[in-house]
Amino acid sequence: MKSLAVFVFPGVQTLDLxxxxxxxxxxxxxxxxxxxxxxxxxxxxxxxxxxxxDTTIHTGGAYDLLLIPGGDSALDVAKRPEAMAWIRETxxxxxxxxxxxxxxxxxxxxxxxxxxxxxxxxxDFRDTVPxxxxxxxxEKARWVHDGKFFTSSGVxxxxxxxxxxxxxxxxxxxxxxxxxxSEYEWHRDPSWDPFADKCGLGQE
Numbered sequence: 001m002k003s004l005a006v007f008v009f010p011g012v013q014t015l016d017l018x019x020x021x022x023x024x025x026x027x028x029x030x031x032x033x034x035x036x037x038x039x040x041x042x043x044x045x046x047x048x049x050x051x052x053x054d055t056t057i058h059t060g061g062a063y064d065l066l067l068i069p070g071g072d073s074a075l076d077v078a079k080r081p082e083a084m085a086w087i088r089e090t091x092x093x094x095x096x097x098x099x100x101x102x103x104x105x106x107x108x109x110x111x112x113x114x115x116x117x118x119x120x121x122x123x124d125f126r127d128t129v130p131x132x133x134x135x136x137x138x139e140k141a142r143w144v145h146d147g148k149f150f151t152s153s154g155v156x157x158x159x160x161x162x163x164x165x166x167x168x169x170x171x172x173x174x175x176x177x178x179x180x181x182s183e184y185e186w187h188r189d190p191s192w193d194p195f196a197d198k199c200g201l202g203q204e
Contacts, residue, residue, distance in 0.1 A: 002169065004033045005063035005090060008043045008051055009083070011073030015155050016100040017045065020067055020162035023178050030170060031065070038083050046071050057083060061090030065169070069158065070101030070121065075131075078109045088112065096148045098165050100158030104151040108132030117146040121154035122199040140193045140202025153193060160187045 006021060025033045037043050037053035044050055068074075068087070077083050091097050091112045099107050104120035105128045107113055114134040119141040121128070129137045138144050143152040143161035145168070152161035163186050167175035179186040196202040 001029075002031045002064040002095075003062075004031050004065040004067065005036045005061070005094075006033060006067045006069075007087065007090075008035050008037050008053060008069070009071075009073065009077050010044055011046050011071050011076070012043065012069050013071035013101060013155060014045045014047045014049065016069035016071060016103065016158050017051075019156065019159040020069070020098065020100065022182065023159065023162045023166060024065075024067065026178050026181075027166070027170065027174065030174075034063070036086075038080065046073070057086035061086055062093055063090055064095050066090050066094045066097045067162075068097070068099045068103035068107055070099070070103035070106070070154075072102070074102040074106045075109075075128075077106055084110060094148065096150065096165060096169055098150045098152075098158075098161060100152050100161065101154045102128060105129070105132060107149075107151070108135045113149065113151075116149055117144050118149065118151040119144045119153055120151065122193070122195045122201055123154065125196075125199060125201055140196040141190055142187055142193050143190050145190070153195065159184065160190075164188075164190065 035053045042050040088110045101121040117136045119138045150165045152158045163175045
């Protein structure tokens, strides 16, 4: 059984969060999922849904897996020292870490991605990646796997990344079963990224 911490914060992007946990949460016998927030108060997503966390950052960071979704408010988390300390400690202990969209920038601000390849949302790419210059940012990628880190592009890309992580952490059969059971057309090629082209990224 793998323990998975999903970090939730005010203004979190809805699909960044619920897309990956639809897949990752579908293996209850193999992955135990815990929603972790800064306080025990309900967390309001970007679209107004109120999420009740299972626990808070004050209970520690001993998890096998970590998922950090994104959203416009993700960078606000970087201004809160206790939250950043929890992310650093959880990343240190985790076997694998997954991020979606600006969650990659938030992770990068902890220093955990220094010297690693990673990607993030393409619409905001030029505005956000200069905040974390020590990361080898990949302009054209649906997701990037480097060591124990799985980072993805914007919003829906997190679903493709989550399936890739499931294939790696569990097995390929599990990932295929989840994609098919969800009637989801999985983009299996991490370099498939038409949105980079639309944003003028990844050009030779």
